[in-house]
Amino acid sequence: MSFLAVDEQLEIIRRGTVEIVPEDELIEKLKRSKKENRPLKVKLGVDPTRPDLHLGHSVILRKMRQFQDLGHEVILIIGGFTAMIGDPTGQNKTRPPLSLEEVKKNAQTYIDQAKSILDESKLTLTNNNDWLGEMDFMDVVKLSSKLTVARMIERDDFSKRFENNEPISLHEFLYPLAQGQDSVHLKSDIELGGTDQKFNLLVGRQLQKEDGQEPQVCLMMPLLVGTDGSAKMSKSYDNYIGINEKPNDMYGKSLSIPDDLIYTYYELVTDVETAKLPAIKEKIESDPRNAKHDLAFTIVRMYHGKDAAKAAKKHFEQTVINKEVPDDAPEFFFETGKEIRLLDIIAETGFSPSNGETKRMIKQGGISIDDKKVTDKNHTLTFSEGDEFAIKVGKRNFGILKAK
């Protein structure tokens, strides 16, 4: 295998990156790699506690994919060790430690999803439990002597939590060390991570130096801003687009991002060629509406294929723009000749979590049958042979009610 010219590789690597520390070392590594015809080891550690991947994760995975395409060795580390301890980050609730079984299961679902981005045939998979699990207490003590407390609480998230009087467990200090130890173990050349990982990535460099290795280059990707346009994409903020989501949801959610995020999404989460980005930028200026629809289309296409993307586009146009009942609305069947309360019908469809919620929606005009708003919460329907009603519950739930 021969590598692309260093400049060409760099152009691809730089797409979307926030920071490469230090860039000149990267250039040196690339030059040497090409000269010796030896791939670089590119490492990414993932935590299999929450196995649902979204576009935020895809930013880094896509970068990994680019390294694969450039011919480098891409190593995905499943953080089996850390997951079994249970990361208490966030609240004062201790997360239940995951069992070996759960870790395996989660890791598998993670990999299954990651496969839609990475080239599985070229992927090296490891689990850091293999080496971290072997360390004894003295090894850990020695490792922890390499970093000072002052250095540790420099970290943004720690200092913030400290200021906010939020608990920080001692073992959380060990996380960067564990992650850095992974780099030592694998002798990685490059480690990828989000900007929030900067500290951890740098610890890897330091530990490698202490070990007499050439330190890794740290490559930071931006944290993708979620569909709300402000916070980073995350499941807990519910501003995410999951890569496993249904085409219709994926399409709609993609459209809901604020306009000034369109370009960022193109750059970070789509597979459009780097060379085409300038043209896209212009399109966003001149025709944001269609640029955004194209983006939504591209995202759905990447994960579900072209046909699904077309269908999702149509679904969106029907339901949101024309407010019509879509072709793919689910059907529900009811007995004939019997007066059935709308409340019960909606409960049957699962479109509303409780009767209270349904009543509220009726009161506010959020429910309609055959395009007519229902205003009476005691409304009933009686089906006779062949009857069919189109029902809309809230903004997004459509159904066809049919006589049984």
Next chain:
RNA sequence: GGGGAGAUACCAAAGCGGCCAACUGGGGCAGACUGUAAAUCUGUUGUCGUAAGACUUCGCAGGUUCGAAUCCUGCUCUCCCCA
């Protein structure tokens, strides 16, 4: 080891014996509007019940009281200050 503060619904945060299913903000949901599931404005926001009402909810377990998120006891957890 000593002293102090605190734990309230999805989150943040009021309430400190009945007027509390619990102020307020965020979030969510709905309506209007829109190229948009954006922004903005308005409304709404425990469960069951047609309703009256019933039930569950204020860290956990008990207790006092006609009546507790509010008082008492024990427990669990967290933070701060001092050593």
